[in-house]
Amino acid sequence: MNFTIAxxxxxILSNQGRTQAWVIKKMNDINPxxxxxxxxxxxxTNQKRKMSGDExxxxxxxxxxxxxxFMKRN
Numbered sequence: 001m002n003f004t005i006a007x008x009x010x011x012i013l014s015n016q017g018r019t020q021a022w023v024i025k026k027m028n029d030i031n032p033x034x035x036x037x038x039x040x041x042x043x044x045t046n047q048k049r050k051m052s053g054d055e056x057x058x059x060x061x062x063x064x065x066x067x068x069x070f071m072k073r074n
Contacts, residue, residue: 005056006045012063020045026062027055034058 003011013023020041027036034055043049051059060067 004047005051006047009045009051009059012065016063018063023059023062027058030058030061 012018013020020038024036024038024041027034031054036055036058040049044051044055057067059065
């Protein structure tokens, strides 16, 4: 089965019981230059916007997910 980045993000959030608001705040704490907001994050999870490398790293750091394992699914 081929997972999209959006599928993986949603699954990780669900498995960890985290909200989009929580992860957005953590991502901005890790890298304030991202200026991540609800609209940007929603666009990523709805496959309307690609996730940048910096965003992916901040997401992985916020949720303590190894980027290698995250990417193996996609």
